[in-house]
Amino acid sequence: MIGPSIVIKGEVTGEEDLLVQGRVEGKINLQGNQVSIGESGEVYADVHAKVIQINGKVTGDITGKEKVIISKSGNVHGNIIAPRVTLEDGAMFKGSIDMDPAEASGSKAPVVPHQSGPSSTPQLKASGLDLKSV
Amino acid sequence: MPTSSTQISKLLPTLFQRFDAEQGLTVFHVGAALPETVDFFSDYRCKLHFIDVLSALPLDTGEDASASRRQQLQALLTFPQDTRFDLCLFWDLFNFLDSDTLKTFLSVLQPYLKASAVAHAFSVHNRKLPQLNHIYGIKHKDTLKVRNRRSTPPGYAPHSQRELTALLGCFQVERSVLLPDSRLELLLHRQHTPQE
Numbered sequence: 326m327i328g329p330s331i332v333i334k335g336e337v338t339g340e341e342d343l344l345v346q347g348r349v350e351g352k353i354n355l356q357g358n359q360v361s362i363g364e365s366g367e368v369y370a371d372v373h374a375k376v377i378q379i380n381g382k383v384t385g386d387i388t389g390k391e392k393v394i395i396s397k398s399g400n401v402h403g404n405i406i407a408p409r410v411t412l413e414d415g416a417m418f419k420g421s422i423d424m425d426p427a428e429a430s431g432s433k434a435p436v437v438p439h440q441s442g443p444s445s446t447p448q449l450k451a452s453g454l455d456l457k458s459v
Numbered sequence: 460m461p462t463s464s465t466q467i468s469k470l471l472p473t474l475f476q477r478f479d480a481e482q483g484l485t486v487f488h489v490g491a492a493l494p495e496t497v498d499f500f501s502d503y504r505c506k507l508h509f510i511d512v513l514s515a516l517p518l519d520t521g522e523d524a525s526a527s528r529r530q531q532l533q534a535l536l537t538f539p540q541d542t543r544f545d546l547c548l549f550w551d552l553f554n555f556l557d558s559d560t561l562k563t564f565l566s567v568l569q570p571y572l573k574a575s576a577v578a579h580a581f582s583v584h585n586r587k588l589p590q591l592n593h594i595y596g597i598k599h600k601d602t603l604k605v606r607n608r609r610s611t612p613p614g615y616a617p618h619s620q621r622e623l624t625a626l627l628g629c630f631q632v633e634r635s636v637l638l639p640d641s642r643l644e645l646l647l648h649r650q651h652t653p654q655e
Contacts, residue, residue: 409501412494422497422507425483 470646493596495604513612547578554617578647583617590615
């Protein structure tokens with residue numbers, strides 16, 4: 326978990342599920358795991374994971390290998406690629422949704438302009454997660 | 460009116476008959492994404508582009524109104540270069556765009572339309588019809604989810620049927636249905652313009 330007072334600038338990678346209650350700027354890449362953005366979470370990053378649940382705020386492109394869920398408290402500004410997308414009542418979303426499974430694993434040109442951090446940065450390690458700092 | 464209700468659509472079933480769930484579908488949806496719409500399209504292999512055009516109104520037109528209008532609409536309708544829409548869901552957008560803005564809007568959108576593109580829109584039978592402050596989603600092939608819009612968009616000035624037909628440019632009205640509240644539900648299909 327990334328706690329409410331934690332700010333990470335860089336790339337987060339690893340092989341375990343992640344809960345973000347703090348702030349991440351850069352990139353989150355957990356292709357085989359679930360990423361949850363808590364209500365206090367603020368992510369200014371592209372997010373790649375198996376399942377992505379958003380209760381907080383995300384500005385960036387989101388790629389879910391299986392599923393993306395934007396909860397009623399979620400606020401997303403970016404493009405989503407996933408075979409299944411669920412938007413709960415009250416969720417805020419601005420961007421495009423690609424639910425074409427053939428392209429769900431690929432990368433596409435962004436439609437919604439947003440800022441995210443660089444992806445080639447030095448790495449830090451923390452309990453199963455790799456944090457690349459800027 | 461309650462915060463949400465449903466409305467039967469006579470024309471959406473006809474429209475969706477043209478699409479196979481296995482066929483890739485690219486959709487331009489005017490307005491905010493609603494849960495029902497996202498859920499409905501999850502049965503299709505599709506790409507959905509949501510743009511709340513009404514929230515950008517009124518356009519800020521300076522000295523060169525025509526160029527400024529086009530520039531703002533181009534900035535608003537930003538899609539990847541290879542995007543080609545099969546389906547446009549305009550809902551009641553046309554009732555809020557003046558003649559020049561509507562013509563420019565459609566000309567900016569035109570390069571992103573497939574030759575076979577179809578569209579859905581609401582217009583009015585009687586121009587004095589009061590503004591309905593609604594946003595729309597698709598619950599089923601024949602049922603719309605209708606919710607109240609949080610803010611009132613400016614510029615409500617619906618066009619007469621004749622005016623609208625003349626302004627549509629790259630679209631042609633294929634079918635229209637008169638609704639009980641004097642609105643018209645329109646099914647449009649792409650037509651080639653002399654410039655193409």
